[in-house]
Amino acid sequence: MTGSSAAALLVLEGPWWTPEQKPKRPSVLPFFEGMENYRGDFNIYYSNFYEKNGFIRALRDDLTHTREGRLFLYVAAHGYQRMFGGLASKRGMQLSTLLRELKNAANYSNIEGVVLGSCTIGSNVEEFMNTIKSSKIVWMFGYTCEIDWMTSTLIDLSVFEQMMGLEKGLLRNRQQILDRFARALRRFDQDYPICSEGASPVRLADAITLVIQPRGRGRRPEDATSMLQERLGWSREGG
Numbered sequence: 001m002t003g004s005s006a007a008a009l010l011v012l013e014g015p016w017w018t019p020e021q022k023p024k025r026p027s028v029l030p031f032f033e034g035m036e037n038y039r040g041d042f043n044i045y046y047s048n049f050y051e052k053n054g055f056i057r058a059l060r061d062d063l064t065h066t067r068e069g070r071l072f073l074y075v076a077a078h079g080y081q082r083m084f085g086g087l088a089s090k091r092g093m094q095l096s097t098l099l100r101e102l103k104n105a106a107n108y109s110n111i112e113g114v115v116l117g118s119c120t121i122g123s124n125v126e127e128f129m130n131t132i133k134s135s136k137i138v139w140m141f142g143y144t145c146e147i148d149w150m151t152s153t154l155i156d157l158s159v160f161e162q163m164m165g166l167e168k169g170l171l172r173n174r175q176q177i178l179d180r181f182a183r184a185l186r187r188f189d190q191d192y193p194i195c196s197e198g199a200s201p202v203r204l205a206d207a208i209t210l211v212i213q214p215r216g217r218g219r220r221p222e223d224a225t226s227m228l229q230e231r232l233g234w235s236r237e238g239g
Contacts (some may be wrong), residue, residue: 007042008068014077053091079118106135116142124208129221145195205234
């Protein structure tokens with residue numbers, strides 16, 4: 001399935017556990033292959049990466065060999081504040097490197113939406129906005145704290161299911177984009193403790209970041225997190 005109307009999901013995944021920790025090395029891929037089989041209207045391109053150069057090669061190679069007209073990018077790996085990827089003694093790469101490569105890739109591809117399935121990376125809202133500014137990327141979604149692996153994978157699956165179903169012509173409409181995100185997240189409990197900060201749990205409602213830049217001349221990126229929370233009817237902590 002190729003052509004301007006076809007869609008592709010690019011999945012770039014870093015290792016989550018060492019073989020000693022979890023010998024079967026769990027991956028997000030089977031979850032998304034299930035959606036691919038169920039929907040039958042998009043293709044998956046998958047790569048692993050273990051360090052900075054591996055990430056850069058995987059991102060560039062997948063995009064270079066992709067012919068579909070609509071691209072969605074899922075980068076799933078460990079995250080900590082301003083570091084991304086890494087496992088055990090390997091430190092991973094700077095967040096600035098990750099976002100610079102995403103912006104470069106968006107300059108020559110049709111990336112429409114990005115989910116960063118990583119702990120704490122979503123707390124860098126300004127960097128999200130700078131990454132999609134003046135690019136073809138319409139939205140970027142992430143998490144602000146140390147997320148539960150299984151729960152966040154299911155949320156990411158729901159986000160892509162809904163956003164890949166949004167008609168391309170509606171990418172100019174912020175309200176339609178927000179409506180789709182609300183559908184994706186409404187399946188989940190706002191009070192579920194998806195994160196932890198020290199000894200304190202963090203509710204799902206307080207753990208997400210959404211940045212949107214609708215298509216159209218002169219449109220600018222904006223932090224749409226509070227608008228999404230309002231659309232969902234989710235209360236802010238302490239509110």
